[in-house]
Amino acid sequence: MIADFLLQPVILFFLLGAIAALVRSDLAVPEAAAKTIALYLMMSIGLRGGIEVAETGMTPAMALAGGCGVALSLLLPLPAFGLLRQFGKLDQANAAAVAAHYGSVSVVTFAAGSEVLRAAGMAPAGFMVAVLALMETPAILIGLLLARRTGPDSLAPRGGLLHETLFNGSVVLLVGSFMIGVISGKSGFAPIAPLFDALFKGILCLFLLDMGLVAARRLMDRRALTWRTVSLGIVLPVINGSVGVILGLAVGLDAGSAAALGILAGSASYIAVPAVMRLALPQADPGLYLGMSLAVTFPFNIIVGIAYYRWVSMQLYPVFAS
């Protein structure tokens, strides 16, 4: 089953990208294409989640899952910060920045994970997209508190970091698309489904080809990575993901949605959080936090993590359901 999973084209294209980078091929996906595909993925994920919510209506499970998501995003950075300081030997600013990344989420990991769960008949609830959006930003605020940022010398925008955080392009697009899905519903979605539904997996292949290239090239430039930080890039998702699954099952989510909450908790941001950290914590090293999240945790989640969170959810579901 794991083998089946690994032999899916979407994973194989990720590996192909990584191999191309490792053999120092000049293969490259144009930057504008990668950005456009990322926009497409967020629109598609948002729309499809919103349509499902339009079908099922608001449920208590939805509010519960949202609450869990916010709680995870706020709290997971705290133990992560401790581990990064003690075991990772990072200074305060770097530990805080990395912790924020691991409290937040990766949209593409969620997308790949959802496809895996769907293929296995464990499709997560549509509202998990809303949970994804909710989890993107609280971790950033905690990260900034942990850094106890003062800095009169900072270029941080006058409008305040809160604005940057809340209106980050990816957050706006995801939330907006979700709401468009809720408003327009299944019948409104039908005419645009050929783009936003039928092509999703194919386009994900193209994106993961690029992610493979990017992740492996970062790993090869691994100036900022030590064996300690690389280890934490694997330990943190395992811990956070397990906590996510268990919390999801504890509040009564179905096995697929709990697995999805685990995927979210276990994933690390590489879009919204780095953009804010460049402004707010310039002394933290992007080579470190992007190296950990993109070059270690993202591949780990794609190849092992997703399957693992799903397995945990399947094992524990009977325990909580009884």
Added chain:
Amino acid sequence: MIADFLLQPVILFFLLGAIAALVRSDLAVPEAAAKTIALYLMMSIGLRGGIEVAETGMTPAMALAGGCGVALSLLLPLPAFGLLRQFGKLDQANAAAVAAHYGSVSVVTFAAGSEVLRAAGMAPAGFMVAVLALMETPAILIGLLLARRTGPDSLAPRGGLLHETLFNGSVVLLVGSFMIGVISGKSGFAPIAPLFDALFKGILCLFLLDMGLVAARRLMDRRALTWRTVSLGIVLPVINGSVGVILGLAVGLDAGSAAALGILAGSASYIAVPAVMRLALPQADPGLYLGMSLAVTFPFNIIVGIAYYRWVSMQLYPVFAS
């Protein structure tokens, strides 16, 4: 019904783009993607119009509609110029440049309008695409006459402005795709229909997201816009569009095609005309003419105008048909 229309994803994505810009989000569609999508839209519109003409053959209505289109493109700038000078208080060069924009047409407004009409069972005739292409350029020539451009100091190309005007990329692509549609017909189109037909509305969503961002950002930079020019950005399309619908019905077009002629007459160019004006009338302010056409008239048409022209056509059709 208007509400139904406004709740379509394609309109909602336009609003989402506008809101993102208004809250100063960093959301952005890469420039290369926007340009490529624009090419795609023109190819798709051209092909689908051409195929329909291949099916129905040449009809007298086609020649009539074409004649009306050229007449509108040549004549609508004249009253517009008067209004822009008198009420808008613009100087000669600026009034002439803006008038040319309103005599010419917007491809994306036509695309969105056609989808609306089709959804309402009022699909415009395929030859309206040819009318669209015919209307793009005559207004430019009138605009230059109105400006009584002399200027030995101009950088206008040696080949003459006529060349720039006639062989503008968007004109060539639209006319070429239309002719390819006519030549290859329905059976030739079938293998490429999954791209040029099935995906059309989805890709339009992506484009309108970008148009929302662009329009709202221009509105926020509104250095060049006054309450007078903003008002004219709404009044001109209402007048021109009404004239277009009535003329279409008067020469015997069906209600859908007449509404489409109204949409064309009421829309303002933001692709072909600005490119020529930068060369030919450098003293005219692009902040003004792009501000009016992109930031005022385009949103007005998308949100109100299209529905209005359709309503006029439905009301008056029985009058003319009898």
Added chain:
Amino acid sequence: MIADFLLQPVILFFLLGAIAALVRSDLAVPEAAAKTIALYLMMSIGLRGGIEVAETGMTPAMALAGGCGVALSLLLPLPAFGLLRQFGKLDQANAAAVAAHYGSVSVVTFAAGSEVLRAAGMAPAGFMVAVLALMETPAILIGLLLARRTGPDSLAPRGGLLHETLFNGSVVLLVGSFMIGVISGKSGFAPIAPLFDALFKGILCLFLLDMGLVAARRLMDRRALTWRTVSLGIVLPVINGSVGVILGLAVGLDAGSAAALGILAGSASYIAVPAVMRLALPQADPGLYLGMSLAVTFPFNIIVGIAYYRWVSMQLYPVFAS
């Protein structure tokens, strides 16, 4: 039948691009879009070839065709070099560089040719994609030998040219996608088929529009082209393509696969080979080799060559089959 072929949208868009360039229109496909589409085409060609091989399994014909491909790529540059020196009056470096281009292959010519053969019920075997990949690089090595390159003054990479040649992005992507197709098979391909299969011909139209622009613009800048080199840009594909077809039939390939081998042999590289030549033979003129392959041979093959190789294969197939 030839007329039918020429009236296909994909050919008509190539002509449209060429006409737009000839009338000096400002029509342009953004560079990032062209690169992304090229990646897409290679992924799609690779995947679909691999899936077919997954269906049919490995056959002796496959090994034979691969052997023929490598032999052609290694040997065709030799007579080409002679012709280019004698008749073309080129110096050693230029003749060697051009010869390498004609020994190697054009992915897009293969793609267009495969569609033509498929439409005519002569679909080439899936393994021909592997042959395509095998033929890309051997010609480069022969070209460098023919140039008897020495040059201590060269910027050629320390890692050696072999690395550049073998791990060129297009080679890696084509081979990788082929292997992903073999591994994931028809069932793995199904979810991504809407992107990589259904859209293929439509996207090819967009790409050929750009190729038409590029080819005609190069022809108009034809500083480096003489009537001698233009003639060879037509003679070489005819000779090489005929040899390819005959060799294919001689080793027992079906008529469609032999025609495809002719298309490969008759086509000239404009992706992998130029990139290596810029490094390895800087004294050779890119205006010459890209002019010949892109502006002469590519259009010739699209408009005449493909139909000709197919015709040769159909005429001779009975001879060899008996």
Added chain:
Amino acid sequence: MTAMTTLRRIEILADEPLIPAIEQLAATAGIRNYTLLPTLGGVGQHGRWRDDQVSGATAKIMLLAITGDAKAQHLIDLLSPLLEPHGLLLLLSDVEVVRGAHFE
């Protein structure tokens, strides 16, 4: 022969998310006009970067401003303490322009 005026050319390479803040600093120094130029990648003491991010978090932009010496000095004074923490590159050189008054 057209008369030329000598002014100062300032170039500032900065992370994309910092550009609005740098525009504000420039305005503080009285510099309102500028041009933004794209970049592809680079290597510095903070390591290698490449415009490979969906987020643009590690993409950099070059801001070019032509201005008089006093305003240039003012902007440089404002930016100096930020160069090290934010990994900025700041370049200054002489440039001649026509219509010097246009740049006041």
Added chain:
Amino acid sequence: MTAMTTLRRIEILADEPLIPAIEQLAATAGIRNYTLLPTLGGVGQHGRWRDDQVSGATAKIMLLAITGDAKAQHLIDLLSPLLEPHGLLLLLSDVEVVRGAHFE
């Protein structure tokens, strides 16, 4: 030590549709070789622009030409009257090159 020659570096920022006409003016001044560079946006006395147009009508391109002083002056004389109406930016500075003869 490689010998260097000092020449003039001209940079002209102009709207994309104007570039062919500027190339023709440069040729009139005897300047045939140049390089085109992309830009992203900017602010000037005609307001803010951004490469946000499908039409490219408000996109700008930077033309860079290295040439001798006489030709540079000739081109500047030709361009001067056009700077204001077409909103061009023209910059001139010194630059050293190897193989000075290559640039005649």
Added chain:
Amino acid sequence: MTAMTTLRRIEILADEPLIPAIEQLAATAGIRNYTLLPTLGGVGQHGRWRDDQVSGATAKIMLLAITGDAKAQHLIDLLSPLLEPHGLLLLLSDVEVVRGAHFE
């Protein structure tokens, strides 16, 4: 007033596939830091080029390096024999920077 140091600005325009080799030459000359800038097209003695290739074989990139005079000379000496055969453009000029030590 912030203290400035005068250094050398080297710009090298080269075909995209040559960039890694030029980076290696720069490292040989002791220059490790640089920035890469995109280009759109141009005309030179080898004719016209445009970034119209799927392969990028005729696309060019501009490498910008700020360095001291000695290292600049060293790199120029290394590059000089390659300029003609590889169609490179090499420009040298003066530039002032803050934190001169950062560029050693």
